[in-house]
Amino acid sequence: MSTERTPKSDKELWQSLVFDPSPAPESVSDLDFAAWLEGRLPEARAAEVDAAIAADPALRRSAVELSEILGMPLPAASPRIAVRAQALVGFAVEKQASRGSWLAAVLPSFGGGFSLQRGAMAGLAMVIATVGFVMGGGLGESFATEKYATVQSTTSAPLGVDTSGQLNDLFTDSL
Amino acid sequence: MTELNQIDLRSLAAGHKRTWDTFVVAASPLINAVVRRSLNSFRLSEDDVLDAAQDVFVRLCANDFRLLKTYDPARAGLSTWLAVVARSAAVDFARRRRQATSPIDDVPESALAVEDRHVEKLKIPKGLLTERQTLILKFLYDEERDVAEVAEILKIDAQTVRSTHHKALLRLREHFREESP
Numbered sequence A: 001m002s003t004e005r006t007p008k009s010d011k012e013l014w015q016s017l018v019f020d021p022s023p024a025p026e027s028v029s030d031l032d033f034a035a036w037l038e039g040r041l042p043e044a045r046a047a048e049v050d051a052a053i054a055a056d057p058a059l060r061r062s063a064v065e066l067s068e069i070l071g072m073p074l075p076a077a078s079p080r081i082a083v084r085a086q087a088l089v090g091f092a093v094e095k096q097a098s099r100g101s102w103l104a105a106v107l108p109s110f111g112g113g114f115s116l117q118r119g120a121m122a123g124l125a126m127v128i129a130t131v132g133f134v135m136g137g138g139l140g141e142s143f144a145t146e147k148y149a150t151v152q153s154t155t156s157a158p159l160g161v162d163t164s165g166q167l168n169d170l171f172t173d174s175l
Numbered sequence B: 001m002t003e004l005n006q007i008d009l010r011s012l013a014a015g016h017k018r019t020w021d022t023f024v025v026a027a028s029p030l031i032n033a034v035v036r037r038s039l040n041s042f043r044l045s046e047d048d049v050l051d052a053a054q055d056v057f058v059r060l061c062a063n064d065f066r067l068l069k070t071y072d073p074a075r076a077g078l079s080t081w082l083a084v085v086a087r088s089a090a091v092d093f094a095r096r097r098r099q100a101t102s103p104i105d106d107v108p109e110s111a112l113a114v115e116d117r118h119v120e121k122l123k124i125p126k127g128l129l130t131e132r133q134t135l136i137l138k139f140l141y142d143e144e145r146d147v148a149e150v151a152e153i154l155k156i157d158a159q160t161v162r163s164t165h166h167k168a169l170l171r172l173r174e175h176f177r178e179e180s181p
Helices: A010-015 A030-037 A043-055 A057-070 A079-086 A091-097 A102-106 A114-135 A138-155 A163-174 B009-013 B017-038 B046-069 B078-097 B131-142 B147-154 B158-179
Strands: A017-020 B122-125
Touching: A010 A017, A010 B131, A010 B158, A030 A043, A030 A057, A030 B078, A043 A057, A043 B131, A057 B017, A057 B078, A057 B131, A057 B147, A079 B017, A079 B046, B009 B017, B009 B046, B017 B046, B017 B078, B046 B078, B122 B158, B131 B147, B131 B158, B147 B158
Parallel strands: A017 B122
Antiparallel strands: none
């Protein structure tokens, strides 16, 4: 019988070892974990997440399960899930969210640029003002009306004259 | 049917009802799959599974969609992030129910093994293995995954898993051979 020790298999070797000191599991944000699952983390951050996952059996199990689910076709869900979830958000929430102004609702969102939307609102206000001004005759007519009114007031109706008395005289003369 | 990556996230976070409804229909299969898988080891009823899925949607829209607003499309895909959120919510749901029971076949052998406290384990010093080497050894031996599965999880090719595993074991064997008398 040989007394020579048989070498340990890789697994046996690993199971005979323990980390010193045993690393404490660190928390990993949902977004970092998702980025890690997609292999999109920068190398330094990926190493930190690797260490956190290596130290936490629950995170390792999550990684295994999520990787499997994300790599396979998904079965259809019960319609009850969608019906119940859709009831969580009502039209009241939508109204509340868009209470800002009616004009903002009419205008396109331009992909969300707030300043662009404000600019468009100011532009629209300018257009409305200009159209109104032109329809009212513009500067020329306004000036002419003002000039005519001034002439009338200086020639035919001096200050302090009672125009109703003049009208009375006119009617009584013709009789 | 609208895909998850076609959802207008700004409109969703603004609480628009139609966008929310579209999002729910697109996200339901993924959330259902993740919740079912996460609750697999807990003997919960079908109603519990539906409640856990509802919990995920409640988390997403609670406090004026605060959680949804933390999502950054530049860092991770919506499906992956949603799967992580769904798993986390499902695990919390199961903990609240406190009915954790695992079918014995689902538990890795290492977790069931009774540790012989008389055998003193050799200590791996800090820095001997890289984080990636440690993780690969943990997936292979503690989680009992094969090389292809580990490659899929880590989004690397199987050959890289094999070579990282090989280098890690060489380091361990060298280190402990030097230490042994």
